[in-house]
Amino acid sequence: MQKIMVCIKRVVDYNVRIRVKPDGSGVALDGVKMSVNPFDEIALEEALRIKERGSNIEVVAVSIGVADTQQQLRTALAMGADRAILVQTDVAVEPLTAAQTFLALAKKENPDLILLGKQAIDDDANQTGQMLAAIWERPQATYASKVEISAGKASVTREVDAGLETIEVDLPAVITVDLRLNEPRYVKLPDIMKAKKKPLDVTSLEALGISAGVFIKSLKTEPPAQRQKGVMVKDAAELVDVLKKKGLI
Amino acid sequence: MHKVLIVGEHDGKALNPATAKCVTCATSIPDTEITIALLGADTSTVASQAAAITGVKSVLRVDRPENTHPLAAIFAPQVAALAADYTHVFGPSTSFGKDLMPRIAALLGVAQVSDLMAVEAPYRFRRPIYAGNAIVTVEADPSRKLIATVRVASFQAAPGGGQAAVESKTLNVSLPSHTRYVGAKSGSTDRPDLQTAARVVSGGRALGSAENFKLLFSLADKLGAAVGASRAAVDAGYAPNEMQVGQTGKIISPEMYIAIGISGAIQHLTGIKDARTIVAINKDGEAPIFEVADIGLVGDLFQIVPELERLLG
Numbered sequence A: 001m002q003k004i005m006v007c008i009k010r011v012v013d014y015n016v017r018i019r020v021k022p023d024g025s026g027v028a029l030d031g032v033k034m035s036v037n038p039f040d041e042i043a044l045e046e047a048l049r050i051k052e053r054g055s056n057i058e059v060v061a062v063s064i065g066v067a068d069t070q071q072q073l074r075t076a077l078a079m080g081a082d083r084a085i086l087v088q089t090d091v092a093v094e095p096l097t098a099a100q101t102f103l104a105l106a107k108k109e110n111p112d113l114i115l116l117g118k119q120a121i122d123d124d125a126n127q128t129g130q131m132l133a134a135i136w137e138r139p140q141a142t143y144a145s146k147v148e149i150s151a152g153k154a155s156v157t158r159e160v161d162a163g164l165e166t167i168e169v170d171l172p173a174v175i176t177v178d179l180r181l182n183e184p185r186y187v188k189l190p191d192i193m194k195a196k197k198k199p200l201d202v203t204s205l206e207a208l209g210i211s212a213g214v215f216i217k218s219l220k221t222e223p224p225a226q227r228q229k230g231v232m233v234k235d236a237a238e239l240v241d242v243l244k245k246k247g248l249i
Numbered sequence B: 001m002h003k004v005l006i007v008g009e010h011d012g013k014a015l016n017p018a019t020a021k022c023v024t025c026a027t028s029i030p031d032t033e034i035t036i037a038l039l040g041a042d043t044s045t046v047a048s049q050a051a052a053i054t055g056v057k058s059v060l061r062v063d064r065p066e067n068t069h070p071l072a073a074i075f076a077p078q079v080a081a082l083a084a085d086y087t088h089v090f091g092p093s094t095s096f097g098k099d100l101m102p103r104i105a106a107l108l109g110v111a112q113v114s115d116l117m118a119v120e121a122p123y124r125f126r127r128p129i130y131a132g133n134a135i136v137t138v139e140a141d142p143s144r145k146l147i148a149t150v151r152v153a154s155f156q157a158a159p160g161g162g163q164a165a166v167e168s169k170t171l172n173v174s175l176p177s178h179t180r181y182v183g184a185k186s187g188s189t190d191r192p193d194l195q196t197a198a199r200v201v202s203g204g205r206a207l208g209s210a211e212n213f214k215l216l217f218s219l220a221d222k223l224g225a226a227v228g229a230s231r232a233a234v235d236a237g238y239a240p241n242e243m244q245v246g247q248t249g250k251i252i253s254p255e256m257y258i259a260i261g262i263s264g265a266i267q268h269l270t271g272i273k274d275a276r277t278i279v280a281i282n283k284d285g286e287a288p289i290f291e292v293a294d295i296g297l298v299g300d301l302f303q304i305v306p307e308l309e310r311l312l313g
Helices: A038-053 A069-079 A095-109 A128-136 A189-195 A236-245 B018-027 B044-051 B072-085 B095-108 B213-223 B231-235 B266-272 B301-311
Strands: A003-008 A010-012 A034-036 A058-065 A083-088 A113-117 A140-150 A153-160 A163-170 A173-177 A200-204 A216-222 A231-233 B002-007 B032-040 B058-063 B088-092 B112-116 B118-121 B124-129 B134-140 B146-150 B165-168 B179-186 B199-203 B226-229 B256-260 B277-282 B295-298
Touching: A003 A038, A003 A069, A003 A095, A003 A128, A010 A069, A034 A038, A034 A069, A038 A058, A038 A069, A038 A113, A038 A140, A038 A173, A058 A069, A058 A095, A069 A083, A069 A189, A069 A200, A083 A095, A095 A128, A095 B095, A113 A128, A128 A140, A128 A173, A128 B072, A128 B095, A140 A163, A140 B072, A140 B095, A153 A173, A153 B095, A231 A236, A236 B277, A236 B295, A236 B301, B002 B018, B002 B072, B002 B095, B018 B032, B018 B088, B018 B146, B032 B044, B032 B072, B044 B058, B044 B165, B058 B072, B072 B095, B072 B179, B088 B095, B095 B112, B095 B146, B112 B124, B199 B213, B213 B226, B213 B256, B213 B301, B226 B231, B277 B301
Parallel strands: A003 A058, A003 A113, A058 A083, A083 A200, A113 A173, A140 A173, A231 B295, B002 B032, B002 B088, B032 B058, B058 B165, B088 B146, B112 B146, B199 B226, B199 B256, B256 B277, B277 B295
Antiparallel strands: A010 A034, A140 A153, A153 A163, A163 B179, A216 B134, B118 B124, B124 B134
């Protein structure tokens, strides 16, 4: 194992309560706090732990997005990534385009492992890792809750609906991570200072030969239907009464 | 005329009810012919179950030993080969479908729409984003094959009583050997399945320990309910991961959901919004769970739950 590539997405911070624009054109993003997608942060943490257990492994953090995405890549560098690459674009790329872009980077970088979050918390698409694995013609291990690397292989425990499943994949491979894989480290101030000196290269979709396709058009964005205000009951006995009246028990 | 291929989910013995929900979703596309594809080592049993779903025209069986376990890297090239004759390819938004469908889409060089919650036109759908805090209407390019996952909580299962034709297919597709199934560990119980249960009792961090979760199991057994948990409870080790309900866990739509000691983070509410009736029991009257609850009870769960169980006889 020599190199791990970690794909990172800049998303609205997990703690922000998003607001749908009144004209239905999307979600209001002006002045909203942006962060590293939490699942991608877990992916980076896993890469760093593999690096710390091994020897001489380089961790490269990559992202696609607006110029300000450099902030999230600096966070990745402060956490411990060795260098970063931003594919700068003002276009919102769809998962297939993102996968094609990461493939172009993978062909340049030749990583042994690509780690990324199982989904981004903005579009909740849950596609990019699987698509990347498909067009890279390599294995995928999605929803990882445990990753063990041995010579040329990874044993991955996956969170599936029925419980846990373990698969073994040959490297190079794509692993998408789930919540319980690890707890990402906090970034300390000296690390932020050090991160400023680490290399962050900026490239473009055009330079990588990618044309961003629009396959899925967003026509309208709306807030979800609200549930009707309910009733409060005072104790278990009244609760049972109400449930009986509603025919629920 | 649209032709929808649905990738059936099964364990070799039983067809997952998610498949019949995908059929309902596909039926809402006008002028549509529906086919279910089943990949497995021996799909004879599940093929007859699939053939009985109303609205299904045909069932394709692709039996080969490599299909014993549903590995996306093995299934995807086979489904991609079958997809040639179809306009749409659907799979359920379960861990099986979410893993598999994007790999199929990418092999075909087309996009995917995830988590269809409503069909507005053959290529126009509604889907949730931002953990269900916004709903977007999307339109896909009709000149391309459309791959989608179906948000199973948004659709009722199509009824039985159908009589689709069953056909065995032999595909000349070479399969990779780079991905191998090792094993599975499931906390299978004789309780109802969380994803399809009509009643669900669910616990949060306020339960305080795995030991205290037994209170919920006991109540659930009285109600014939499945048991779920919030992310906080799973993270704390009180309940196994397969019990997690929410944005990154299971999205469910039971008739009745009883949330006990769950504060109601938006990520959790995403998973239960489609429940018919939500009951919340929490000692904090300000907890956000009460904003979505149909029936709320403020109080100590350790007192209320045993009393409820007693009252239910």
